[in-house]
Amino acid sequence: MSDVPKQLQYTKEHEWIRRENDGTVVVGITDHAQHQLGELVYVELPEAGRALKPGDAMAVVESTKAASDVYAPLAGTVTAVNPALTSQPELVNTDPYGAGWLVRVKPADAGSATGLLDASAYAALLDAGH
Amino acid sequence: MGHQTPLYAAHVAAGARMVEFGGWDMPLQYASALAEHHAVRKSCGIFDVSHMTVVDVMGPDATAFLQRLLANDIGKLREPGQGLYSCMLNDAGGVVDDLIAYWTGDDRFRLVVNAATRSQDLAWLARVADRDDVVLRHRDDLLMIAVQGPVARELAAPLLPNGAGHAALALKAFTSLLQDDLFVARTGYTGEDGFEVILPVAAGVALWDALAGAGATRCGLGARDTLRLEAALNLYGQDMDTGTSPLVSGLAWTVAFEPADRQFRGRAALEQQKAAGLKEKLTGLLLEDRGIMRHGQRVLTPAGEGVITSGGFSPTMDRSIALARVPVAAGGPCQVEIRSALRAARIVRPPFVRHGRVLVE
Helix, strand or coil: CCCCCCCCEECCCCEEEEECCCCCEEEEECHHHHHHHCCEEEEECCCCCCEECCCCEEEEEEECCCEEEEECCCCEEEEEECHHHHCCCCHHHHCCCCCCCCEEEEECCCCCCCCCECHHHHHHHHHCCC | CCECCCCHHHHHHCCCEEEEECCEEEEEECCCHHHHHHHHHHCCEEEECCCCEEEEEECCCHHHHHHHHECCCHHHCCCCCEEEEEEEECCCCCEEEEEEEEEEECCEEEEEECCCCHHHHHHHHHHHHCCCCCEEEECCCEEEEEEECCCHHHHHHHHCHHHCHHHHHCCCCCEEEEECCEEEECCCCCCCCEEEEEEEHHHHHHHHHHHHHCCCEEECHHHHHHHHHHCCCCCECCCECCCCCHHHCCCHHHCCCCCCCCCCCCHHHHHHHHHHCCCEEEEEEEECCCCCCCCCCEEEECCEEEEEEEEEEECCCCEEEEEEEEECCCCEEEEEEECCEEEEEEEECCCCEECCEECCC
16 A cells, blocks of 8 residues: 655645745655556656746656656745755655655745645555556 | 366465466566565576466477477477577468477377467467377476576475485486476576476475475466576567567567478568668667666667567666667667656676576676
8 A cells, every 4th residue: 555644735646745934835746646657667757946836747767667747736846855866866756755756846925736636546546546 | 267277276265466478367576576486586586477388289290390380499498308599480480379289209209388378379280280190288287387597496396296206306407207297397487597397286285385385486477587687598579579570570580491391380481681781679778867667668779770679677686777679780788768858778798697697787
């Protein structure tokens, strides 16, 4: 059974969002997503400073078998990316909600994120087989 | 729901993630495809390859039939037990499938062809056999296990049924033995030493459990693909198919134009291609930039465009490698279009890895 931490928000595309005290958000992929993808061997992240629109393909995660896009869950500007993933893409598998984070984003508008799921709604999505 | 091999329950019990492949439910990986890959390069891994198609060819015309069927010359086999890698071609010189043909004695041979192509292969065999005095027997009653890696032979030999271990250890590369229902060949699809064992179901299930119990790592299709890519062993349907000839698929060495009077299927088309001059070749690519090369991506070279036929991540080299079909004159630096960005790559002579050693710089 996949781990779905209570304090995070989620997208239907299996990303998680953590709101930080400084107003930024940290984005990664869920435990379910990393399990489905299999062992990651390459992660491509956006440049810091890139402006994102919701739904933009902002990162690529590649396993031994396939490449998958990671979509921006909200509008904003990339302020940092996880530098450890260049040499250790497997952190996304071993610690998807911690050391395997992907990007930090400064939201364009604090109220702009719509359609995010809370943990119970995301867990229900997984139970329904999505 | 696809076909299941007799080891299906054992795979599920061992925690395999199952995927559909060529109409079969097969293990993609157990705990880790990367760990499985490294186990084969450094020690020993086992693969359920029971989805492969085994066909026994028997009868007075068996040799004549195989001389027409195969682009390689079955007459190269001098002693029973020897094996021959070959393509079988259509009349346009395209590859119907690749296979290994073993001479099992007298007028008997055993063919091992691919899983995904089973029905068209069986139809093609029957069509080429036509009025030959041969019997074709599809052996779907047998199980097939590959044991691969530097310690595979020593680990597997004492576990083989019928006390066949000693004889198995004496096998030279690309030869086989057949004792009653037990067939052992010193062949594989990983670039490492090892055996491929074909045997009845009950004995096969027992052998699988014994191998795993002796410390062999269970491996799925994920590791099988990264291992064969490092070894630059073609995958049918990706690196060649009915639309490509062996001459542009890195397999010219498997086409026997001598003796000149051997009329194999596809010969006339291959001779025309040679006379007209070959335009493409299958070669290796190393990615110099970061990223992963994948099947279907464009390759830009000073000599013209090519395409990646198989690409991926090499666990042994910790970088991306590929096989690509490129213009004959292409060599050295090139570019690969990965997700609409051009990345630096270099054309190299495959294979990339054999017997645990990296062979390209």
